[in-house]
Amino acid sequence: MASILHVNCFMGRPPFSHKFDHHFRDSLHFSLSFKPLFRKLQQNSIWANVPNIIKEASVRLLDTFVDLTFEFVDQPLLPCQGNFAPVEERGEAIHVTSIEGRIPDDFQEGVYIRNGPNPLFGGLKSTKSVFGKSSHTWIEGEGMLHALYFCKECDGSWITAYNNRYVHTDTFKLEKERNKPAFLPAIEGNPRAVLSAFLLNWLRFGLVDKYLSNTNVFEHSGKFYSISENHIPQEIDIRTLETLENWDIDKGWRRPFTSHPKLIMVNLRIYRLIKHEKEGRARIGIMPRYGDADSVQWFEVESSCTFHIINCYEKDDEVVVLACRARDSIIPGPDFGLNKFEWFSKGFKDIGPVEETDEKPQGSFFSSAYEWKLNMDSGDVKERNLTGTEYSMDFPMMNEKFVGF
Template sequence: MAATYCMTFQVNCSIERKPYSLSHKFDDFKTLFSSVFKPVLRDQVQQVRPPMHVDVSRTIKKASVKILDAFVDSVFEFADQPLLPSQNNFSPVEELKEAVLITDIEGKIPNNFREGVYIRNGPNPLFGGLKVTKSVFGRSSHAWVEGEGMLHAVYFSKDSDHGNWKVVYNNSHVQTETFKLEKQRNKPSFLPALEGDSLAILSAYLLNLLRFGMVNKYISNTNIFKHSGKYYSVAENAVPQEIDICTLKTLGNWDVNGAWKRPFTSHPKLMEIDWFMKWIRD
């Protein structure tokens, strides 16, 4: 009996200890399994259903801009601004898709004429011309010097074998940030804010600032200058835009590597004494 008891005890002990031992090891195994596979499962779940990140401020801003755009579209009416007879020379022209060879030339190009590119910068408004707006606030309009900048370039080169002249013409808008914005919208978006009734100008200032973060467009239509081997288009109200002189392509804004935070003068002077560019305010 004692032996049986002892055996029973041992068996009982072994039976009682065995579940305990297995349970303890199983818990350890679960911990190890979880530590190894949970990150993998979590990554797989995230790949299947990625977490949603909502930028509340950006969403509110986009909604506010849409509301303001709807208000402008319903309250303001855009119309073409008529040109005076003396301003007909400033009417907009179409932008070329590629350079064209000039074959019909009146007169003769002098033999000692310098080869190179002769370039002009001037206003060439989008959407058919300058605009005027009418609203409950009154009337506002552009000044005749406004309008997106367009470069007109004439390239002169001479055939070295026969001395014949080759003349090529090209033009292109200066693609400022506001030019690209209105081009993308495919309609006039900035309200004229230079001439007109006081209340209309004030409302144009406020609405342009709220919708675009600026009052007026970056027109870049006044001058083109060379600095350190590069060429730039410029106006008084913004930083210059770098231009590829061969293709007239806009390469981007030039802010002197982030050091310049305000508009440039449109008429910098090159001093022949030291050949340094002088930023002289006219």
């Protein structure tokens, strides 16, 4: 059944009174005469910056709330974490005059450079507030570059120098300008404290956490970069350790990088290890370099946790994967409220037999160099420990000339 739509409208002069019409004309004349003045006011910096003024006032109000509500306190290091205590920034290279051992004659000149966490303001900070406590994990802290320079003289003697310097990320510069901690720790703690830290960091800075740049240094196309998992890389000058700029590939990249890129020159596959799941077996995925999700070939291996790959290469029908492997993951750490010293100490004790009733067996964080041989034709897996159980090892270094071989 068709329906009829009735539209009531008016065309013509509105039924305003003469008095209102006269007032309307005067108002219109006033409005037109006011426009030049309004344009001048718009050009005035005070009026033009009203949105920024309101935003800055809101941020200052939130900062005041944080200062009144949250107390930053030193986060103590466990006895086994002394090497993670911050060191003083030097900024300029110093000569190394005392060397144990001897530098080989055929050692290559150059620079050995690494980065790591070096928290500002004397160390990691926890916070206490009406919402509870929140804290950082032991791997956090602003990135600091450490460099050793090796130069050989004409007479064959060596000159060595050392330098260190902070990576100047955007958030590093923000806190240095304020000269005090600004970001609330939002990794572990009471749920309400962690949630409020996330929210307040986001409202004040547009970020939930700091850019750390403390995980790896890599070279690409003749340039060098410092990187962590949560941000884009920062280009650095390896001679002075000065931070040059963020590397966003000409504005074409707006998300985090991997902090462990590996360049493989000779084969057509890339390699990745998948997150450890205690309930099931671990898996390793092999994907052709230009493949997609459907092209991944999966191999089940014994349950374990691996963060850092040493090398991967192809041999006959097998792909050989070398990495540092532990039974369990040390990150993010113990559940909130547990004794951290006991938790870490138990995890690093000598490896013994795993009891089925033991949820966290001794030595579960003990990491060894490990090998997996993955047969691409049959799907078979062979795996073995390469370094035994006497020494734990991780964060491996591989000569890039041999990566993929």
